[in-house]
Amino acid sequence: MKIGVVGTGNMGRSLGLLFAEQGHEVFFGARDLAKAQAAAALAAGGASFGSNDEAARHGEVLVWGIRDVPPGEVLSDLGVLAGKILIDMNNGEVRGDGGAGPVGESLAERLQVAAPGASVVKAFNTLPMEVFDLAPEPLRRYGVSVFVATDDERAGRTVSELAASIGFVPVAFGTLRYARTLEALGDVTRHLIMDMGHPATATVSTQDLPAPEQKRLGGRQASELR
Secondary structure: OEEEEEOOOHHHHHHHHHHHHOOOEEEEEOOOHHHHHHHHHOOOOOOEEEOHHHHHHHOOEEEEOOOOOOHHHOOOOHHHHOOOEEEEOOOOOOOOOOOOOOOOOOHHHHHHHHOOOOEEEEOOOOOOHHHHHHOOOOHHHHOOEEEEEEOOHHHHHHHHHHHHHOOOEEEEOOOHHHHHHHHHHHHHHHHHHHOOOOOOOOOOOOOOOOOOOOOOOOOOOOOOOO
16 A cells, blocks of 8 residues: 655654555655655665655555644645545644643544545544554554544545554544544543653553443443433
8 A cells, every 4th residue: 555654753754664564655755855764764665755745645545744734734736635545643732721632623623624535534643652663562462452533434444454454453433523532532641641650652542341240239220421
């Protein structure tokens, strides 16, 4: 698969290199060509580099590494995004009021409005970039979740397959409006690491436990709470 990295920062570089390890044709794009070139040089299987425009033209799937900047300010031709899958892995600025997530629309929703011809998928934003160095093992051993939210089921399947190929457990998270919840979850991860002393590899994952053999505590009863 052809994958373009638009904005080669820490997350974009890490994901791009992991996809290159799986044999995908990866193109690193950046405003600073030196950053894109340095990322491509780390790809054991080889990768290309150039401008963000070139990366966007190259990829069937685009790793969107530019946070909260309208695509029209990043690319010279928005038409190049038509029919493509955009993986939005970004989180907003850390809030100063102790809250989590966006106030109103998520970054992913805003990106979808700005690129209506593309299919935006929110994924990977709950993970610090240090976790990617553990891919694909021991990620599989730990069952590390990648939550996937999108309005396009086909795009969601594609991103889920890519996530699984590098060792993660994809978890379908609903339509793109639930990206608001995922961005809040990204803030939870940052709080654990930045404020609560957890290591930089801390993650928030889901586990499906077996049903109890007996409801010895009375079981779930009717409630007005939702």
